[in-house]
Structure formats: C-alpha cells, structure tokens
Amino acid sequence: MNSFSHINNIYFLGIGGIGMSALARYFNAQGIKVAGTDRHRSELTCNLEAEGISVLYSSEVEDIPQEIREDKTSLIVYTPAISVKNPQYQYFVAEAYTIKKRAQVLGDITRGTKTLAVAGTHGKTTTTAILAHLLKHSGAKVSAFLGGISENYQSNLILSGNEVIVVEADEYDRSFLHLAPNIAAITSMDADHLDIYGEPQQLEESFRAFAGLLPLEGLLFYKKGLPLSGVSVAVEEDADVSVRNLRIEDGSYLFDLDLKGEFLRDFRFSLPGKHNLFNAATALAMAIAFGTPKDLLKAALADFRGVSRRFTYKIKTEKLVLIDDYAHHPEEIRAAHEAVRAMHPEKEVLAVFQPHLFSRTRDFAEEFAQSLDLFDKVRLLDIYPAREEAMEGITSEWLLGKLKNKDSKLVGKEELVNEIKISGAPVIIMLGAGDIGEEVEKVKTALQDEN
Numbered sequence: 001m002n003s004f005s006h007i008n009n010i011y012f013l014g015i016g017g018i019g020m021s022a023l024a025r026y027f028n029a030q031g032i033k034v035a036g037t038d039r040h041r042s043e044l045t046c047n048l049e050a051e052g053i054s055v056l057y058s059s060e061v062e063d064i065p066q067e068i069r070e071d072k073t074s075l076i077v078y079t080p081a082i083s084v085k086n087p088q089y090q091y092f093v094a095e096a097y098t099i100k101k102r103a104q105v106l107g108d109i110t111r112g113t114k115t116l117a118v119a120g121t122h123g124k125t126t127t128t129a130i131l132a133h134l135l136k137h138s139g140a141k142v143s144a145f146l147g148g149i150s151e152n153y154q155s156n157l158i159l160s161g162n163e164v165i166v167v168e169a170d171e172y173d174r175s176f177l178h179l180a181p182n183i184a185a186i187t188s189m190d191a192d193h194l195d196i197y198g199e200p201q202q203l204e205e206s207f208r209a210f211a212g213l214l215p216l217e218g219l220l221f222y223k224k225g226l227p228l229s230g231v232s233v234a235v236e237e238d239a240d241v242s243v244r245n246l247r248i249e250d251g252s253y254l255f256d257l258d259l260k261g262e263f264l265r266d267f268r269f270s271l272p273g274k275h276n277l278f279n280a281a282t283a284l285a286m287a288i289a290f291g292t293p294k295d296l297l298k299a300a301l302a303d304f305r306g307v308s309r310r311f312t313y314k315i316k317t318e319k320l321v322l323i324d325d326y327a328h329h330p331e332e333i334r335a336a337h338e339a340v341r342a343m344h345p346e347k348e349v350l351a352v353f354q355p356h357l358f359s360r361t362r363d364f365a366e367e368f369a370q371s372l373d374l375f376d377k378v379r380l381l382d383i384y385p386a387r388e389e390a391m392e393g394i395t396s397e398w399l400l401g402k403l404k405n406k407d408s409k410l411v412g413k414e415e416l417v418n419e420i421k422i423s424g425a426p427v428i429i430m431l432g433a434g435d436i437g438e439e440v441e442k443v444k445t446a447l448q449d450e451n
Contacts, residue, residue, distance in 0.1 A: 003108050004032065007075050011068045012036030013089055015055055016045045016080035019170065022145045022156040023077065026109070028053055028190045029159055032432035034067050036440050037088065043142055061091045072097060077105050080173045081387040099230055105171065106145060107178030110165050117179050119169035120187030121203075122224075123279050126271070127187055128168040128321045130283035132158050137300035138292045140164055141324055148326070149308035164290065171203065176210045181287050184214055185221040186228060186281050190331050220287050220426065233285060234276045241285045251343075253277060257284055264294060268302040272311060273339030280304075309437055311339055314444045321347075321427040321446060324395055324440045328356040328433035330367035337374045340429055351375035352416065353382045354432030354439075358391040361399055369402035376425055378408035379416070384434025413439055417446040 010019050010027050015036025021044050028034045028051060032431070035054040038045055045055045056063055068074045076092045076099040083089070092099055098109075101124075110117075118128040125147040132144030133152055133390065141161020147168040149156055158166075169176035169184070174358030189207050211220050211228060217353070224239040234240040236246060245256045255277065257264040269280050283299055315322035321344060327336045335355070340349055353372060355361040361368065361383055370379050382395045400410050411419045420428055420443055430440050 001168055002113075004030070004075070004097045007032060007073065008186055009035070009068055009071050009074040011034045011065070011074055011406075012077045013082045014038060015048065015053070015088065016040070016042050017081065017102075017105075018044070018147055018149075018156055019145070020079050021045075021075070021167075023102060023105060024048060024053055025051065025155070026143070026145070026159070029157075032384050033067065035068065037063075049169070059086050059088050061087050064088060064091065074098075075100065075105075077102055080175075083387075101173075101175070101178075101223050103173070103175030106167060106175075106181050107180060109143075110167060111180045113162060113165050114290075115165045115167060115179065116183045116290060117167050117169040117176070117181035118185045118187065118282075118286075119171060119207065121171065121187070122276060122329055122335070123187035123282075124168050124170075125326075126307050126310050127185060127275060127279040127282050128166060130301070130304055131286050132166040133304050134283055134287040134297060134300045135164065135166065135290065135292060137303055138287070138296040140290070140292065142166055146307070148310060151305040151308060151312075152303070158194055170289050171206060174209075176215070177206070179210075181215065181218065182215065183219045183221075184211065185233075186211065186226060186264040186280060186367045187223055187279065187285055188225055190329065191402045196297040208334055221284075221289075222283050223278065233278060233282050235274050235281065243281050243282055246277070254402070255393055257281060259285070259288070264297070267298055267428050269304070270302075271304075271306055272343045273334040273335055276311075276339070280438065311336065314440060315447060317367055319426060320447060322440070323427070323429040323431060324437065325431050327431045328360070330364050333368070333371040333431060334374070336429060336431060336433040337371065337439060339428060342385050346374045347427045348425050349427045349429060350377040350379065350383065350420065352379045352420070352425050352428065352430045352436070352439075354381040354434050354436040355396060355399060355420070356433040357386055358383055358388050361392060361396075365399055365402055368399060369404070372408070373405045375404055375405070375429075376407065377425055378403060379411045379423075380408070381411065381413065381432070381436065381439075384432065384436070386434065417443055421450070426428045442450055 008264045016038035020390045050053040076097045118124045135142045141163035144158035144166040146156040211361040222228040224232040236241040243255045244258045252270045309326040312324045327333045
C-alpha cells in the first residue's frame, strides 16, 4: 500500500470488469476515494455503487467527476478493453495524469508482500478461488484478487489482512508479467488470445517468462505434461502431486492427495469434473507450500462452494437441470461436457453457446465445432464482440455450418426461452463469457414458472 499512500483519488476506466472491480473494492477499503465509468450498468456495477463507489455510465469528458478534474495527483486505472479513442482516456493523457493499466497496479500491490499467483488459459479462476478460500478458512491474513465471484464470499475480493496476497495471473496482453510472485502455478497453456500473441509459441514463451519471475527460492506448480519444470500436478497419474483413490459419494468427490509418497486422506470436494479435481490439487499443494497446517485443509476444501458461472447449478431437480458455465474456449467446453456427462449420465443434454470474440471464433472454429458436437443438441447465440469490431464472414451462422450435430441451430435471445422449452432436454448447460449470464437468469425464471 505504501506506493499509493500519497493518492487521494482513483478513477477506473472500465470499472465494471471483473479484475477492475476487485481493485476498486480494494482501494475503497483502504479509504481512498474511488470512482469509475463503464459502458453499461450491471450486477457488478450496482454492487460497487451499493458499497459507496461512484459509477458513471458515460465516456464524455464533461462527466468526469469534479474531484478528479481538480486533483491532478489522481491515479487513472484502465483496462485493455478501453479504446485509446475513448474521450476520457484521451483527456487524461492530454492533461498528464498518472495513468496505469490494471495489471501494473496489481503488480504494484504484490511487490513487497508474499504473493501466490495462478496462471493458465483455463482453470486459473477456480484454482485461485480455492487457494484463497483454503488460506482464509485456515486463518491466514490474506488479500485475494479473483477473476470471478466466489460463492463463499459473494465477491471477487477477499480482505482479511496483508500477510499474503493471492492473485489470478492473467495472460491476456501479457498482464501477468507485471506481478511479483513467490509461489506460482500454471494450470494450462492451450492456444488462446492469438489476436495478441499471433502464434501459440509466443503465448508459450509468455508463460515461460511468467515462470521466470519467481525468485530462486520460489516454487512453480504446473500441470503434468506441460513443457515446464517445477512441481508437477496430475489426477490419477504419477506426478509430484496427484489425486489418488478417487471415488464419488453423495454427489461429491472423495480423494487422497499424494505428495511424493506422503498421503493426505479423505478430502471431500463438490465441484464436478476431473479438471476441477486438478484445480483443487494445485490449490492444496500451493497452500501447503505457503505453510498452511495440513490438518486444516480437509475442512477448508469441503467448505468451498465454487465460483459463480463455473458449472453453477441454477436449477437442479430430478426432472430438470440448468447449469451456467463461463466456458469460452474449446478445451473448456470439452471439460464442461465431461463434467455434465459424469454428473448426469444417460440424460440428453442441450448446450447453449455464445461465442466470445470474433478473433477467437475465427482462430478455433474447427475446435469449437468438435467440442460442441459432443452434446446431444446445440443452440448458438450471436458472437459477443467484447472489445472487438465485427470481422467480415465471421459469424455464429458460419460457425454453425461447421457443426455435424443435426440438432443444432442459430437462435436469437428473444427466441431462446421458447427454443429451450420445445427442445425437451432435461439437462441444459449455457456456455460463454459474454452477456449470456443475463440470459441464464431469464431462462431460469421461465423454466421455474413452468415446473
């Protein structure tokens, strides 16, 4: 906090983002005056306002709060999703304010405090949330910045002290290279963000550079099979850390954790899918490396309730299941499919998918088609553009043409509820990182009214 002690005001451009809002909450808790702007009102921005943070829904210069205009020592924080053409961004540049990317600010916070960082093209949010919960539940004084809303704390920020920082390390735009980790994990390095990296090899080099940030005494945990060195983690495979003796009881996993021949017995974990077992094993290993007493971890893991929009059950009855999941990469969709088949065997599954980004849809069209074809029925929404402009020829209709599944079609949001009803599927999983989460709530309400 020392590097921010002279700052009275912080203004966030894009405050409604999951990473930005965690920072806004952090500084608000430190007594600094926090305000920000975003394009649209959302559940997150409404929660920020309820916490006393001023949120504007305008990019016009005249709408910048007066206290920010009058205080040239104000810190301006922006997300890469903000265009350099944004009028407020241009104003702050022209007026020579101190302007930093979100990742730079997060890096400043981690310096000088023991930091545990989790990276990976997927798995990092859940692993970070599990790790933060393990530490807090076990009594550590932890500050944690999460890339999702923890179901245990209903927040993307955990604040119980400054003994240790837990942070999700974002590979997008090489953001994680601003961090100063002491213990780190890399959960996956599948090709993604090729709009930034160009080639998968460049992405892999970026992860290697992240690993290189560790001090000599630092520890790197990584998924077995990745071209890295450190402590390997696996599920039911030989590795330095491995999940063993896996079984299912009362809808939860029971397993033992093998730490190079030392067995910690009978962990209970409720999140479905072997990918989540890997996430749990990684978080447990990092917590042990930090120094968490091993005898406290069993109760802590059993108490973990998940992350919002990570295989979140919205309806779960014998007749009908509705699941909300953030999956937006082909490998994440495959993992979600594996989990839904394991938890609901022999039931017909309808997948509703909203592609996220034109560039990602273009770069992984064949892989998306193959992963979606695993489901019994598929409904595609239009591509969610996020930070991108439309690309000629890259549409959900184009992606639909690559699917082999005969029961697949393109639907609009206004048709979605009816399409789901007439599908007759007893299990519905809604996938995507855009605004499909808002549609999930509409679907939930409509289906509950009928059942």
